Amino acid sequence: MNAQLSKEIDKICQSFELDSNRLQQLVDLFIKSAEHGLNQKSSSKSYLPMIPTFVTSIPNGKEKGLLLAADLGGTNFRVCSVKLNGDHTFDLKQSKNPIPVDLMKSTTDELFSYLASKIGTFVKQHHGENFNSDNNDKSNHLKLGFTFSFPVDQTSLNSGTLIRWTKGFNIPDTVGKDVVKVLQYHLDEQKIPVHVAALANDTVGTLLARSYTGENKEGLTSIGCIFGTGTNGAYNEKLENIKKLPTEIYNDLKSKDIDHMVINTEWGSFDNDLELLPVTKYDEEVDKLSVNPGYHMFEKRVSGMFLGEILRNVLVDLHSQGLIFDQYSKTSDLPHRLRTPWLLSSEGMSLFEIDDSTKLIATELELKNMLRLPTTYEERLVIQKLTRSISKRASHLASIPITALIMKIDAFKGHNVEVDVGVDGSVVEFYPGFRTMMRDAIAESQVGSKGERRLHINISKDGSSVGAALCALSSDI
Template sequence: MNSTVKAKVDEITQAFELDKTRLQDLVELFNESADYGLAHTSAGREAMPMIPTFVTSIPTGKEKGVLLAADLGGTNFRVCSVTLNGDHTFDLVQSKSHIPTDLMTSSSEELFSYLASKIGAFVRQHHNEKFDAEASGDAAAAEAGKLKLGFTFSFPVEQTSLDSGTLIRWTKGFDIPDTIGQDVVKLLQSHIDKQKIPVHVAALANDTVGTLLARSYTGENKEGLTSLGCIFGTGTNGAYNEKIDNIVKLPKDVVADLKAKNITHMVINTEWGSFDNELKRLPVTKYDVEVDNISSNKGYHMFEKRVSGMFLGEILRNVLLDLHSQGVLFTQYARKEDLPHRLRTPWLLSSEGMSLFEIDDSTNLIATELELKNMLRLPTTVEERLAIQQITRAIAKRASHLAAVPITALVIKMDAFKGHNIEVDVGVDGSVVEFYPGFRTMMRDAIADTQVGAKGERRLHINISKDGSSVGAALCALSNDTI
């Protein structure tokens, strides 16, 4: 790179750097925000929601039985059968159905009847014997023979118990007004019962909680107890096991009931994408401001907008536009309007493309050249590709270092290292943490720079939790129960 380009690129990459002091300040602020969220029913924009999930037991890996999971995550509906083998292993059978477009804007009756019919078809195919008890006329036998189902409903809900939650609003293209304010578990169960399907919806599940439970089941505790589950993918979130006494906002009668059952902990869905929405400690570049301005939830999920796969490519795209406006890159284009349309269009530069830029060691970065032409119709020089690679690495490094903050904070909050030579296991899922080159390694480097230090980092094991949304949802149905 010539001196002018190098100076500009160095200036930008330095703006994305996080020092040790900033990391440790963020860890402290995270736990302050977590405590506030645990104490306030409505945390507002200022703190994380810290949602009680009413999941009160963590799997040991010895559980046995057959459970179902259903996942309405968007335009597809998945139904799974999970056979727990009692030895930290499971067998999984699943089917996937596309939600017809007209049902996304129809009525509760039509949508939930459709979902129930897909569950019924799955049970007939894989567990047809369960229908025999249903048809026997013996009500007690029919009830005892029902399959338990964990329902992952990936839309904003206010959860009031393990098996109930009211819809706050629809997202992802759904718009069915008569569902808002209704208990989605009751809606699904009513249509399952109408169709005489031998299934009991036992839990309303969250994908982050599912990641925690799935890793707890499969982890074999060789690397310590799993008390934390995280997702770093299109979005980011985490769940952990909290003491009942610390969840101040739980109603007193609920706490009394839990303690009467000798229940001491409950899993909390942190919704940490909203950490530091007020930007007290999070780093802010002008590119972060631009990305926030064009997002659908301006001023919210400020942590997520610096960490998750949905936003990393958009940050890079804004950097490239800025460098063009300064006459540093793509100088063959006189005006912004002359740039390739795809480079001027938000959200078309993907984190998948960045993962290729990150590790490209081909001659003259030819692989990067081809990807930029394919993705953005953008021709580049070798110098421009070197600049793009350096900026990509800076953005990804900042994301991975920020990802270390909530993990470290919650490990400290749970006092997870208390005891002699304790090891701690963290279950993670999501495309960024699983597939972005070096993300976990960079995250671990940052953890070593936090309050837990290098010694704590070595005792922390970060492992991919496969099939968390399905296996974890099924395991939710076992909370405070046995098969």
């Protein structure tokens, strides 16, 4: 690698580094922001939303029943049926439907009519015995838990209004509408015998599903996390700490001997003011390109949707300095795919991360396939080094909310207590070394290496679907 290029790469990689002191400061800021969010009835860009979910019981694995779950989590819409067997196990049938790109920026009715039709198709195929011509007969209706992985203002277990879209969706007329009512309307219009019984965020589902399947072998499941297209987390909070709950709701819950409620943190919005989060010029460019500039600043440094875009911006910048891809004289000459936002994927980065083939031939093939980009061996070494810096920063940042919530709920209180965290999402499950790097950062945090050893981070497979079903189980038609 020539000296000028090597110097610039070292400079860029250094800009992505996080030291232990900054990590610990971010943990403290997260706790402060979370406590502020629990106290404030109105949301603000400056602190965590901390949304009450009205889920007040954590499963123990003995639950039984047949339920549906629908999951709008990003670019796909999944419909599932979950048969809970009462012994920590479940049987799952599911379908996966890609969301047409035009529907992500269309109208509320067009999107939700599409979602309802896919639920109807699934029920007809797998549970046709539940269909009859009298849609007013509720006795044969299946309960559905609706996992809606976008910020909502949830006012009960089965109602919540959309605060804002994320993850590439932009349908302005949905904002402020009750998404449960909208989906139920379209189900009824299409005479589909399904009752939307619960609204669940995917992280709430991950927490509940891990609690159902975990058998508490590795401690009580206290946190559910998503690290995939986006990132978010949920945890079980003492009712008395949720100051934003209306007095009548708080008193009603206390009268039923309920003392905890699951909180959806919406931690993708942590430190939107960039008080402590690291900022590079590439982060600023990615933020400008996003559908929600100035929001979800934490997510834009951690989640799979943005990691590849950060790398793409670095590569284009290096070319503009005349340091790589010298067969292209100006930016407009670069391959169209390299110039196009969002086409460099985190899946591609996962290959660059661990490529040990001769002269990084696997990386060469992936870049040609993904971006139509020919590269030299030197350029591939650059790309691997940058990839590793971006992913390390993402994984270290990902440790912050887990550490902060463990500290906030005093999870290690007691004698030799162990704590279980359920995680789901493509990045944490499939990105090479992500969980290991995340644990390295947790060991550097306030909980230290002793706390890190007592912490178990386990994949909660199908968490958003099974968890949504578990939400629906606890509701009444």
